[in-house]
Amino acid sequence: MSDTDRGFSSNEGGNEDTPLLTSDMGSRSRGASFASSVFNLMNAIMGSGILGLAYAMANTGVVGFCLLLVLVSALAAYSVHLLLKLCDQTGINSYESLGERALHKPGKVLVGCAILIQNIGAMSSYLFILKSELPAAINGFLNAENTGTAWYEDGRILLIIITLGVVLPLAILPRVGFLGYTSGLAFLFMLYFTVVVVMKKWTVPCPLPNNITFLSRACQVSNSSDSECTAKLFVLSSESVYAIPTMAFSFLCHTAVLPIYCELDRPSKARMQRVTNIGIGLSFTLYLISALFGYLTFYAHVDSELLQGYDVYLPRDILVMTVRLAILVSVLFTVPLIHFPARKAAILLLFGARPFSWFIHCLITVSILSVVLILAIFVPDIRNVFGVVGSTTSSCLLFVFPSLFYLRISRQHLRSLDYVGAALLVVFGLAVGALSLTVIILTWVRSS
Template identity: 45%
Template sequence: GQSGGDEELLCERGQASDSFKLCWERKKQQTRLAALVSSFGMSVFNLGNAIMGSGILGLAYAMANTGIAMFVILLVAVAIFSLYSVHLLLKTANEGGSLVYEQLGYKAFGIPGKLAASCSITMQNFGAMASYLYIVKYELPIVIKAFLDSNDNSWYINGDYLVLIVTLVIILPLSLLKNLGYLGYTSGFSLLCMVFFLIVVSTEIFIPCPLPENFINITVNVSQPQVNTTDEECCKPKYFIFNSQTVYAVPILTFAFVCHPAILPMYEELKDRSRRKMQNVANVSFLGMFVMYLLAALFGYLTFNEAVEPELLHTYSKVYSFDVVLLIVRFAVLTAVTLTVPVVLFPIRTSVNQLLGASKEFSWPRHICITVALLVCVNILVIFVPTIRDIFGFIGASAAAMLIFILPSAFYIKLVKKESMKSIQKIGVRHDLTKHMCS
């Protein structure tokens, strides 16, 4: 025992014999494992929180422009493709020997692959954070006005100032945490807030129909087909709808299921890590989010039909000028999206770290500087965001499609050498990849 302790001391000094030189690597491995603080439950909460976000507020609008049957078909298809791409990503990470999205891109296609992955992650997560802060910007002033019973234009009900305050007081401290596992508790609370939102949406389905004419004139999008929305016909749910806004449905759904940049960091921090265990985490999270998405879209659509807006809560505010339950729902959604921002920021920071130098050891000054810079940039962006629908549409059609459909398939084909290019799985992946690149 004494000699073993001496050898370990010599190893730390770099003077150990060859048979004991592995102890340093063993200690580093033990240190790394000690940092893996995410249990199965915490990982489910974190991944569910990464999936769930502002996208749930736009799903009723998507159903209103596709119909119930078509929406369900699209929702099932996007959920299955998204979950399958998680399977490909995990398998590629094991075969490629890296748990960093950008490094997989580099191993597969060199610098272009690394840049494609990094740019897609940055665009997607910046869009997601912007959409969350957009909700804070426009919903928090309404909540404060209701609590204070005030209609003046004071600074404390200015959305731009409120976004900055929320970022500085809540988001920044949570974003500075070193590991995602520590956010499991806030993620669980965030999901509970969204469950409460879903419960209230389902109970408000009994709003009288047809809606008042002045409400319709305010809420119906001018680009939608002109229909007599005060007629009883508008109260009948439709199963297939095609109009000028139907094209937004797929990007909104795609945006709602993007969580892929967070998959590998969560996989790395998972206790007793294995691909099967992480896949089970993804299965549970996707199933829970699928059910919540379907119910939120269905109840929101059945309540307002053609009059539903791209942001569901905004539609309720046109019916209730002041309602305690709706006010609590707004606060719950605000809490949920605020607590989601740090989870979404984590992959962007990892991506920036990879671009600055993956071999560098962890540095608190660099960690803090990158975090602050990212939050400053996204706050500046939020000020100029015209509407949340544009975020859903643009990001869902570009970066989200890259992260869900194109990059995992391309990395899988390039890096998984054990399977022949003529295997059924690779033929299916090539077909899926070609279809989405062409579209």
């Protein structure tokens, strides 16, 4: 059987305008517009990560954070380029199938497990935000004090209701293209969040009020001084190790890239690369602005979940209440999109490439959401999700797997730019993941 018959492109280097070929996984769906694909990709990128980046800036400094953010976003775009190039060369439109082509059955299992763990971690972090923020949002709009006695003040009850009433119906949809409209709305809410963070920079006083104990640090700010109102350019501490995993977690969209590519109208590598560049570029801009002004609002006292800081210093603030609601809706719409590749990976791992079955589809959907719901209820700190998932599966899916698969599958010359870049990306991903996870574990052991 010839390479062409097996789904390989006739151009070994990969033609930028070659349309996506049909893989052995079956025919792909079409029809999602360019704008809808950009919004879907941005919705896959942006989520709970935007709330943790100000904390990352506080522990790396403004210049250090900017350098790391540029590095991670550029490497994310480059690794997507490698994935799309492999799709163009092989006609394979599944991340798991690329793993199987590169490393045979172990590769498929490895990628499927990584996708499943990563997306379960991501969805857990999103539902964690709903659990922690939704009761405060309801109390704010009802103008009521949080006594803990009303049912709507229990984040766990609200989380179960929201999951069954909103997340499950959206997650059970068979195609990711259906979520384009909700993704566009989620992007607008993220944009609104960024605008409000910028505006509130001049509302919270600095030094911080003397009679308030900050939530996450549990430290008295009565010693606040003018020196604490100066942004630090570089910071290095034990908390700095969370920065790159949080950024990797925040830019990981690779599990959604190929499903979005499959449903893109008139799909080609060049067209999907433009979708990726625009999506990552806009996400980078919103990340940087919100992190910078969030940090310049609270400086060293920024919380690991940015919105919690505003609860202390701006209670009952109308803009803060509306932006909290906007973030909750945005996160709510992101969960079904992240669920799509998780369900796909679970079905491939458990049942292989078989015809679509509504029974299996619904069974896996409910099973995954049940696991995510349990984790969201019992996870104590969202920073732990960012750190552990970001340093393990995020690093693998973002850096290691795309470049490793390219080295194994591509027929590029050993001295070609992409081949060398892929080799360096493997080393970088393994080093960053191992170092981050080691330091995080040591930090936990020392603090305990």
